[in-house]
Amino acid sequence: MSPHSILTRLLVAPAALVLLGGALAACGSSGSAEEGKPLLRVGVQKDGIRSVLTQAGLLEDLPYEIEWSEFTAGPPIIEAAAADQIDVAWVGSAPPIFGAAAGAAFKVIATVEEQDEKTDSILVPKGSDIRSSADLKGKKIAVGKGTSAHGHLLLALESAGLTLDDVDPQYLQPAEGLAAFQAGEVDAWSIWDPFVTQAVNFVTQAVNEDGAIDITADEGGSTDPYLAFEIASAASLEETDTRESIQHFVGLVRDGFEWAQENPDKWGEGWASESGLPVSTTSEVATKKASVVGPVTEEHIASEQQLADAFFEAGEIPEKVDFSTVVEPGLID
Incomplete structure (x- = not known):
């Protein structure tokens, strides 16, 4: 059985069929890059990533075109990356564990650490x-x-x-x-x-x-596994140009969050427009969700390993996971 099939079986529950492979919808790009520019396929949720980069003015004059695809949650993002449908995305603490348990072809490339330690x-x-x-x-x-x-x-x-x-x-x-x-x-x-x-x-x-x-x-x-991660398709990381674009994009996300710490109201306004959520909601979240993007440290790996072990002991994943094996170091300082 392929990793794609295993991951789907891990994530589809009888109570609610999660449409993974067909869960993505391209947002804002036709799928073809501007002539002379490579295409970077970015997965997002209602996470404010597009809006923080837009509001901070970081999406202007990029060396690549971005194709945005929106997902309902992190698990289908992992599956899309493993299937080489997206290049890079931001997910929470658990999806990489379920992906690793399924042998999915992705890598964790950076940590997004919320300063209030509450996700x-x-x-x-x-x-x-x-x-x-x-x-x-x-x-x-x-x-x-x-x-x-x-x-x-x-x-x-x-x-x-x-x-x-x-x-x-x-x-x-x-x-x-x-x-x-x-x-x-x-x-x-x-x-x-x-x-x-x-x-x-x-x-x-x-x-x-x-x-x-x-x-x-x-x-x-x-009790809150608050760490989040930037992940990338393993296939995308093997392509030199795409790897460089991924590295550049993660740097933009880091810069965007630094800007957002000083401009939460502007981020909140843009996030509301992007997501359709009330601005009172997104502005409140933006104010308390200052995050720092950085390399995956040994401390982060240890924290994720504890969560992975808890999922295994609870019978939620079929085999033990060594979280360090899905970490790709060196893309961000």
Whole structure:
């Protein structure tokens, strides 16, 4: 069985069919580069990457053309990179682990480290009898399989002496999870920003007029695998020109985040326009999500290895993963 098929099987749950191979939609490019310029295929989510680079003026006069493809979450991005459908993208902590377990052809090339060390949350309606992770036992929880929120749920349950077998996970993509949460079809939702801020601020009418509550707000890095990564297609890294374009682009992302630390409001405005989310949501997230892009360190590898081991021990991946084997050093200082 091919790595592509294995990864699909790892990520597709009976509760929700995740359309991986067909999940990407090209945004803003016809797929052919301007004459004389190479093409760089960049995967994005509702992550604000395009807007931070645009608002910072970093997409002007590039030595390559960019083809943007938008995905619902990190797992289909890993599959697209492994299938040589994209060159580079940003994903959370868990997708590279699931990709490594499937033998997918990709590499981790840089770390994106959020300074607040808080990426994911477990939300419940205000008024719920769920007050902590321990109260999740027997509850129905929406979460994206193979995402950072999946890792957060796993670690939060472990911190309360529980396992995934003690709850009823509903493997749903963000839009489906939001709908289920709004409709009261699940008891809790494990999700990342900007969806956390959107839910806390704007789910109020559907869930409870007082809003949604983050029951893991104070746990920080102890249960939140907050590291994110720039990843690249293994095939793309073998092509000299594409490798240079990837290296240049990751440098732009680093510069963009440095600009965003001083200009969160401008980033928030651009992010709202790009994503369709309210500017009040994106501006709030931009203010608290200052990130630093840098090389993958031994500390980062150790943190990911702990998460990989937790996924394996929980039976969520079929074999142990050595995270260091999917790291490609040297692309960013």
